[in-house]
Amino acid sequence: MSVEAISEFKPSPAVYRMAQDQLESNKTRILFISGNPWDISGASNFGLDCVWINAGGKVRDKLPYGEVAEYESLGVLLQKLAQPLS
Numbered sequence: 001m002s003v004e005a006i007s008e009f010k011p012s013p014a015v016y017r018m019a020q021d022q023l024e025s026n027k028t029r030i031l032f033i034s035g036n037p038w039d040i041s042g043a044s045n046f047g048l049d050c051v052w053i054n055a056g057g058k059v060r061d062k063l064p065y066g067e068v069a070e071y072e073s074l075g076v077l078l079q080k081l082a083q084p085l086s
Helices: 013-022 037-046 074-082
Strands: 031-034 049-053 068-071
Touching: 013 037, 031 037, 037 049, 049 074, 068 074
Parallel strands: 031 049, 049 068
Antiparallel strands: none
């Protein structure tokens, strides 16, 4: 997907709406994963479920955030997703 088609850029809500539209899905069915705090801020404020891959153990930037899960690596997230629900 490219934001060039809408001439908007992150963290504009239009960027995340574009993804929702192109995936033909409700935002409640999308999991947004990124290592970039600006991406996570924009996506979580749009209402997407978000996972921040905080590989360096960084302190969050002073940005507005919705609810965000945080893992130290993609491998840890994948292990968590592979576990059976309890």
